[in-house]
Amino acid sequence: MTMEGQNTTTTATITSEKPEETLEDLRSQIASLQSQLAAAKAQLEIKVPSPSTNLPPSPSPPLHLWLLLADSALPIGSFAFSSGLESYISHRSLRPSISPKPTPRSELARFLRLSLLSVSTTTVPFITAAFKSPSSVLALDDTFDATTTCEVARRASISQGRALCSVWDKSFVSSFLKVGGGGEDGIPTHYRPDHFGPSWGYITRLSGLKDTEETLEQVVFVFLFNHVKALLSAAVRLSLIGPYVAQQILASEEVGRLVRMAVERGGRIGVEEAGQSVPTVDLWQGRHERLYTRIFNS
């Protein structure tokens, strides 16, 4: 079993070195990827059913991966966090009334914008850095830990980061691990960062995504889009909007634009330049603990 695995890996590397757009090539590429997978599994000493060779071509690995990572059923518990929305709404109602009174929907839209801005300058730089240099992810994770000074935000980030790593270990590693194991890229696969941002960058990289500008943008886009989804889902449960409006907002051109802007903004910021750009977010989120009643953990 092990010997076979070794042999197929060699062929796989050769074929993948000359990618041509013919169907034949694509098929052989898929076959080689499958054998590569088998090899990786063999190395992990996991028994796998031998892949049948006559399957129809599966969607390209990124699409498959994105569908998994963007799934709201991904068991990392994002539904338990509102990223400060719950506290924000509670604090807004304490303010002296202003006219015209903002609607729940407009309050939500505002928070969404501020939250995306804040995440883009605090977390996105660390996603980018972890994706680009996965071997230094633990140092990045520690720096992020030192930089995230809001206790509530820390708990939310650590909880989701650790959960993402366990989903990787328990569910994804057997299918997606495409790097490391002493391979030429030399990416260590055994690190388990605590925080959500660094682990997102690291895990997506371990999944075999290439270190290109375009892929990196997708990595960050999916992260931020997930963030928006979690906020909207929290908003529905806080009865600010209904589920149809939530989908309407999610589908809107504006959300797409906001997320793209956040991707772009965060991509320009280095880890050393990261910082809080919406100071009130830290206060609202920090004060979440002081809410008399609360549904969410952040």
Added chain:
Amino acid sequence: MEPATTTTTTSTASQSSIPAGDGLIHVRVLPPSKLTLYQLNYKYPLKLISPAPSQWAKSLTVFVLSYGGGLVSGDEVNLRVVVESRGRLCLQTQGSTKIFKQKTPSSPPTIQRMIVRVQPGSSFLLLPDPVQPFAESNYIQHQIFELEDITDDTSSIVVLDWVTEGRAARDEHWSLKRFESRNEFFGVKESDTTTTGTSGDGGGNGSESVRGKLLLRDAMILDGEMLCGDETLRERQDSQTIFATAVIRGKPFKKLIEYIKTRYANEPRIGQKRWDTDDDSRKHNRIEVEARNNGVLWAASSVRGFLLVKVSGVEMEGVKRFVRGLLSEVNEDGVPRENGCITEEFGTGMFRCLE
């Protein structure tokens, strides 16, 4: 070094040999326990003033000033501070640090850097007036605190960093171009000599590659040129006109840290009926109620060995009073604790900028 008097070794020669905007404050304790300013150098636009301490002063105070009471674009201040073992140093200002507008879009920003080395058994207090960035100003502040003893926590600090919206009287409300403030706390070994006591060494460019272990970084970046949706920076700040951050660490401040944590835990809960008329309100601290009435919002976090407090408010005086109350450990009637940690450690008169 032999005479045990409080003198400085400042000489005109060393003054002229250091780069513009550089400064050095070096506190040394001579036996048996004489606090001295071993070195005090500075060059325009930075100005350091050290009032002669009274004989029994617990700490030395140095005022950090700028000529004309403000900094213009292109001004660059690099201040190095060393507090040797058993030293006590308090840095204050005399009025807010005004940041004037950037002359032209291509002019360099105004920069203030400070590197503070806190040796084991010494304490450092930074209680300045707020930074006041005027319209169209471009400001970068980078403060690095190197703590030598984080095992027993005897390198102790209380740091306050705060910023206001600008000149409200001139209708400046967060009309700045860019504001960046970064406070970094490192655990360093005695041997990591990024700071030496020699004069003329004042120019820390803050870019040394290795500086021990990063313990905490608090960074705030305000971008006045960016719109978020259609919201300007002023709108994003949500009618808050002032933001303050306090960072506290070290054994001498244990009680202060406990006090702040307890107060935060006892904050009236948000959304608990009407907290000010509720029967429950008697249980609530009067000062908390007052803070809420003054539009003060605050949160405390225990992070990696530090206590970090964030305060914001709609008006300056309310925030000042609140921060002063926190740091002087006032009781429910607003009376400061008699031997509050800061007074105990540094002596009286430390809260000048909060009055």
